[in-house]
Amino acid sequence: MPLPGRDRLRELLDAVLAGADEGVPRSLDEMAGEAFSSPFHFSRLLSRGAGEPPVAMRRRVMLERAAWQLRRGSTVTDAAWAAGYDSVDGFTRAFTRAFGHPPSVPAGSHWLPAPNGIHYHPPMSLWVHSTEQTMNPLTEQLVSHDLDDTRALLEIVKGLPDAELRAERLPFPTVTSWEGPERSIAAVLEHHIWTKEVWLAAIEGLDLPPRDENDGVARLLERHDATAGRWLAVVRDIEARGAWDDRLIDALCDPPESFVLSGVVAHVLTYAAHRRQLTRHLLRAAGHEVDDGDPIMWLRAVRGEADNHPATGTEGNDR
Numbered sequence: 001m002p003l004p005g006r007d008r009l010r011e012l013l014d015a016v017l018a019g020a021d022e023g024v025p026r027s028l029d030e031m032a033g034e035a036f037s038s039p040f041h042f043s044r045l046l047s048r049g050a051g052e053p054p055v056a057m058r059r060r061v062m063l064e065r066a067a068w069q070l071r072r073g074s075t076v077t078d079a080a081w082a083a084g085y086d087s088v089d090g091f092t093r094a095f096t097r098a099f100g101h102p103p104s105v106p107a108g109s110h111w112l113p114a115p116n117g118i119h120y121h122p123p124m125s126l127w128v129h130s131t132e133q134t135m136n137p138l139t140e141q142l143v144s145h146d147l148d149d150t151r152a153l154l155e156i157v158k159g160l161p162d163a164e165l166r167a168e169r170l171p172f173p174t175v176t177s178w179e180g181p182e183r184s185i186a187a188v189l190e191h192h193i194w195t196k197e198v199w200l201a202a203i204e205g206l207d208l209p210p211r212d213e214n215d216g217v218a219r220l221l222e223r224h225d226a227t228a229g230r231w232l233a234v235v236r237d238i239e240a241r242g243a244w245d246d247r248l249i250d251a252l253c254d255p256p257e258s259f260v261l262s263g264v265v266a267h268v269l270t271y272a273a274h275r276r277q278l279t280r281h282l283l284r285a286a287g288h289e290v291d292d293g294d295p296i297m298w299l300r301a302v303r304g305e306a307d308n309h310p311a312t313g314t315e316g317n318d319r
Helices: 006-017 029-036 041-049 056-071 076-082 088-097 139-158 162-166 187-204 217-241 261-285 295-302
Strands: 116-119 124-130 247-250 257-260
Touching: 006 029, 006 041, 006 056, 029 041, 029 056, 041 056, 041 257, 056 076, 056 088, 056 116, 076 088, 088 139, 088 217, 139 187, 139 217, 139 261, 139 295, 187 217, 187 247, 187 261, 217 261, 247 261, 257 261
Parallel strands: none
Antiparallel strands: 116 124, 247 257
16 A cells, blocks of 8 residues: 555656666666566556556657757757667657657757656656647557558568569559559559658648659658658647648649548548558568568557667667
């Protein structure tokens, strides 16, 4: 039984943040030990009390701290090491995915969306924002899973010979009637990335972006990384403004057309899921083993149920 006046939630939060000011990676087991609890009960109690699993909270707060340091003049490299990453590339991908822009671009705020209003407050304490509104967890998970899963597939296919990437394997190659054939792994992935590029241009009021359907995987990775953070930021902004029923007049269409923003996001997510699974089908047809792309398994990993992030004790892996 807790002692009278004991703030058990505060003790759990202290265990999550212990060593964060020094960028010390900590596993779930280490955090639980700090709170004199088993990993299972530690995770359950904190998730119930704060609405966020401990590993996910530590990762988020460390990224918020990094954003604060960058705003005060820290280098990206120093911020990456201080956040517990042993790879600047891994830190850059995680930061971009979280904030919607790379760490080289100053953040307007060092706070990230939080289900509990708990944020990093310098020098190493917490601030609780009582009126915070965050994105619907399902929307956040659908968008984030798509972005992470896309990058995972690109990492898989970058080791394949070009002939395998461009071999035409689909007898019925049309995904959508207006986008042309997609007969190969390379074509499916290029169309997948292009879809977000076009919609971002329409939403942000930009010109139609340049495109080369013959881009290699290295270039597709560059295009994906340049797009992923912007897309997540756009969806978060729609949610924050309650703008799901707003209409976009898309001047990139000829003639211009109007689209409801909720329909745009649903469109992107629908065809994104289809193309990711189509890529897996093509990889298996080419004789390569590949996972199922299950969002359940992805969510377990990002919530720290699998020990696979620098904040959990395994450095250098940002997924």
